[in-house]
Amino acid sequence: MAIIVKKFGGTSVGSVELIRSIAKRLARDYHRGDQLVLVVSAMAKTTDNLFNLAYEITRHPSRRELDMLLTAGERISMSLLSLSLMEEGITSISFTGSQSGIITDNHHGNAKILKVNAFRIHEELAKEKVVIVAGFQGVSTAKEITTLGRGGSDTSAVALACYLGAEKCEIYTDVDGVYTADPRIVPKAGFIKEIGYANMLALAYSGSKVLHPRAVEFACKYQVPVEVKSSFTFAPGTMIRAEESPKDCSMEDRFVTAIAHKDNIMRYRLSPNSRTIDLLKAWHHEIFKFAKVDDALELYVEAKYEAEIDYLLSQHGITALAKEGGLGFVILVGLGLAADPAYLARVMDLTADMRVERIAHSERSLELMLPTQNVARAVALLHQELIGENT
Amino acid sequence: MAIIVKKFGGTSVGSVELIRSIAKRLARDYHRGDQLVLVVSAMAKTTDNLFNLAYEITRHPSRRELDMLLTAGERISMSLLSLSLMEEGITSISFTGSQSGIITDNHHGNAKILKVNAFRIHEELAKEKVVIVAGFQGVSTAKEITTLGRGGSDTSAVALACYLGAEKCEIYTDVDGVYTADPRIVPKAGFIKEIGYANMLALAYSGSKVLHPRAVEFACKYQVPVEVKSSFTFAPGTMIRAEESPKDCSMEDRFVTAIAHKDNIMRYRLSPNSRTIDLLKAWHHEIFKFAKVDDALELYVEAKYEAEIDYLLSQHGITALAKEGGLGFVILVGLGLAADPAYLARVMDLTADMRVERIAHSERSLELMLPTQNVARAVALLHQELIGENT
Numbered sequence: 001m002a003i004i005v006k007k008f009g010g011t012s013v014g015s016v017e018l019i020r021s022i023a024k025r026l027a028r029d030y031h032r033g034d035q036l037v038l039v040v041s042a043m044a045k046t047t048d049n050l051f052n053l054a055y056e057i058t059r060h061p062s063r064r065e066l067d068m069l070l071t072a073g074e075r076i077s078m079s080l081l082s083l084s085l086m087e088e089g090i091t092s093i094s095f096t097g098s099q100s101g102i103i104t105d106n107h108h109g110n111a112k113i114l115k116v117n118a119f120r121i122h123e124e125l126a127k128e129k130v131v132i133v134a135g136f137q138g139v140s141t142a143k144e145i146t147t148l149g150r151g152g153s154d155t156s157a158v159a160l161a162c163y164l165g166a167e168k169c170e171i172y173t174d175v176d177g178v179y180t181a182d183p184r185i186v187p188k189a190g191f192i193k194e195i196g197y198a199n200m201l202a203l204a205y206s207g208s209k210v211l212h213p214r215a216v217e218f219a220c221k222y223q224v225p226v227e228v229k230s231s232f233t234f235a236p237g238t239m240i241r242a243e244e245s246p247k248d249c250s251m252e253d254r255f256v257t258a259i260a261h262k263d264n265i266m267r268y269r270l271s272p273n274s275r276t277i278d279l280l281k282a283w284h285h286e287i288f289k290f291a292k293v294d295d296a297l298e299l300y301v302e303a304k305y306e307a308e309i310d311y312l313l314s315q316h317g318i319t320a321l322a323k324e325g326g327l328g329f330v331i332l333v334g335l336g337l338a339a340d341p342a343y344l345a346r347v348m349d350l351t352a353d354m355r356v357e358r359i360a361h362s363e364r365s366l367e368l369m370l371p372t373q374n375v376a377r378a379v380a381l382l383h384q385e386l387i388g389e390n391t
Numbered sequence: 392m393a394i395i396v397k398k399f400g401g402t403s404v405g406s407v408e409l410i411r412s413i414a415k416r417l418a419r420d421y422h423r424g425d426q427l428v429l430v431v432s433a434m435a436k437t438t439d440n441l442f443n444l445a446y447e448i449t450r451h452p453s454r455r456e457l458d459m460l461l462t463a464g465e466r467i468s469m470s471l472l473s474l475s476l477m478e479e480g481i482t483s484i485s486f487t488g489s490q491s492g493i494i495t496d497n498h499h500g501n502a503k504i505l506k507v508n509a510f511r512i513h514e515e516l517a518k519e520k521v522v523i524v525a526g527f528q529g530v531s532t533a534k535e536i537t538t539l540g541r542g543g544s545d546t547s548a549v550a551l552a553c554y555l556g557a558e559k560c561e562i563y564t565d566v567d568g569v570y571t572a573d574p575r576i577v578p579k580a581g582f583i584k585e586i587g588y589a590n591m592l593a594l595a596y597s598g599s600k601v602l603h604p605r606a607v608e609f610a611c612k613y614q615v616p617v618e619v620k621s622s623f624t625f626a627p628g629t630m631i632r633a634e635e636s637p638k639d640c641s642m643e644d645r646f647v648t649a650i651a652h653k654d655n656i657m658r659y660r661l662s663p664n665s666r667t668i669d670l671l672k673a674w675h676h677e678i679f680k681f682a683k684v685d686d687a688l689e690l691y692v693e694a695k696y697e698a699e700i701d702y703l704l705s706q707h708g709i710t711a712l713a714k715e716g717g718l719g720f721v722i723l724v725g726l727g728l729a730a731d732p733a734y735l736a737r738v739m740d741l742t743a744d745m746r747v748e749r750i751a752h753s754e755r756s757l758e759l760m761l762p763t764q765n766v767a768r769a770v771a772l773l774h775q776e777l778i779g780e781n782t
Contacts, residue, residue, distance in 0.1 A: 198589040198592075198754075201755070202753075213729070217726050277740055278736075280736035281733055287730050287732055288730070290732065290752065291749070291751050291752075292747065292748075292749055335611065336608050338604070339604075339678050341672075341674035342674065345668045349668055357685060359681070361680070361682075363589075363593050363754075365754075
């Protein structure tokens with residue numbers, strides 16, 4: 001009997017109605033004979049609300065107490081899901097990160113998983129129970145409650161799948177899976193049924209929000225097959241796994257697998273001195289990208305973090321050399337694009353009027369930085385010219 | 392009976408003595424029962440010498456005639472190898488790129504492989520012959536002789552392995568395999584027995600010379616297992632394949648797989664106008680890296696190409712905004728390094744006195760640009776601190 005880990009994000013368990021409907025669908029999977037381990041996030045907005053409560057009390061909450069507070073969020077969603085499953089006649093049991101044996105280091109707020117002692121989960125599965133595990137949390141080697149930081153629930157799910165020897169890890173979310181570009185910008189974007197870890201990792205780092213890069217790294221490192229699928233339809237989604245299916249049209253053809261983009265990015269330029277290095281060591285926020293260009297260290301972050309980062313800078317006594325907003329990124333992901341001058345020429349031709357300020361490439365991506373207002377047009381045009389309708 | 396493709400580079404077949412000694416070793420493999428397909432480069436320096444002969448005649452040799460000339464190089468090495476095998480009592484037959492069915496597009500000097508019609512190879516293998524194929528060359532759909540450009544022989548070998556359904560492709564070269572850093576700089580560098588395609592691709596793009604990025608892309612796309620090994624010892628080398636073996640010490644540990652470096656790089660800064668785009672379309676030389684930074688397109692190339700590139704620029708009527716030499720790159724390759732501010736801080740701390748001008752990261756690498764004279768020191772220090780002696 002195969003173990004399947006299924007992870008439900010905050011929007012998927014955002015209301016009692018949604019939780020009930022998920023429980024009904026899960027009941028069918030259960031009766032089909034799979035052993036189910038469910039990983040849940042806190043209900044949408046719960047974590048932010050708890051955060052705000054803490055910050056109403058103090059601007060400098062203790063990280064330990066903050067972790068204690070935040071981990072309440074998953075307790076709520078997982079117990080509600082457990083109750084809903086019982087209503088469907090299924091015996092289930094919910095576990096905190098600690099009870100489920102997720103051992104982390106001691107970095108409150110941004111802990112890394114060290115190992116998973118999953119024997120309690122195995123015991124309960126053996127009793128034919130559905131096991132529900134709180135995502136995003138663990139227990140440190142010092143027996144303290146920790147949270148895993150951004151992408152934490154995805155990472156919990158993939159780590160559990162790995163340690164449990166699960167057949168696969170299913171990530172249920174509010175989209176159907178991965179597309180060749182954002183369907184809101186490119187209505188003819190193609191659905192990707194299967195994608196390799198390396199391309200998915202490049203996409204995840206490039207702003208695709210369906211799966212956190214940290215979880216993709218984990219999946220890749222331990223070769224865990226992951227399926228991203230809709231929590232509303234449970235329809236087959238995008239499979240992420242090692243094998244990449246070759247296109248047999250032309251062996252050495254350069255081709256773009258997908259186009260990712262990112263809007264509303266801010267750039268902080270900082271002096272690369274010891275204070276800045278201290279700042280980086282203490283960094284707790286999601287960072288999109290960094291670069292050192294000549295005399296400035298550049299940090300690229302989403303605009304929504306501006307206030308937090310300004311605060312962090314002031315705490316470290318740092319004045320930014322410059323701060324700009326309204327930046328966007330368009331990233332072509334695919335094998336064989338790197339360091340191909342002819343491909344670069346084609347992309348420069350196509351985007352000649354889009355005020356592209358920076359271009360960079362990695363092993364499997366070509367990245368353009370341009371004003372946010374040109375992002376949608378660039379994605380649409382590059383998709384049309386480089387991917388087309390039939391993918 | 393498994394088909395094994397073995398490729399021998401220019402230094403491996405650099406003299407009659409070397410060719411004879413390879414034939415003796417191959418005889419043993421043959422008697423062990425494998426079906427052998429050998430891909431050979433021209434003897435070391437032959438291609439350069441032929442190039443020079445053509446340029447003595449004209450500064451503007453026809454690309455078609457140049458391809459005709461250059462492909463003579465592999466004819467020499469493959470027939471010598473075939474004769475040496477016959478001396479060992481083994482029936483062998485040599486094929487040009489055309490005879491072996493390597494079909495390319497029409498780009499003389501830099502052709503891409505479209506497909507391989509390998510029936511003649513299969514016929515000869517069925518007669519228990521060793522088949523020797525000229526690397527680096529093919530025949531275009533217009534029936535013209537083409538060469539594949541840089542990395543051509545590696546690419547021929549991997550493409551043949553793919554089309555023949557070979558068990559693996561062995562690349563024989565003048566080193567034992569892949570190390571965690573260049574052993575000439577880091578005497579304690581560790582030997583890597585097995586590496587995944589994605590990390591190998593990042594290394595190949597970062598200046599590791601053991602296998603050309605183009606061949607790694609091919610191997611990755613078609614999942615061909617490749618072994619890089621010494622043509623002097625035939626000892627087991629580095630296996631490149633899909634699976635990456637997890638380190639079980641700490642699940643989410645960031646770790647550096649290997650450190651690559653590149654010396655003596657030149658940077659051309661060009662205006663990103665239509666002339667420059669035309670130049671890129673006509674580009675035929677190996678390019679290490681390109682980037683657009685603010686108002687300049689930057690091309691990074693090895694210093695040895697300086698004269699050729701200056702000539703190409705003048706042909707296109709382009710004056711560089713700036714031209715600098717003496718640049719070096721140090722690239723940390725490994726999963727989980729990307730966008731980790733704490734890791735960046737650590738690397739900045741370690742290299743604080745090394746005049747690092749640029750830092751960039753991709754999904755699985757962190758790249759420093761610094762003066763060539765600081766490269767060896769940076770590699771040694773970063774290896775000691777981030778990889779250590781035991782790998």
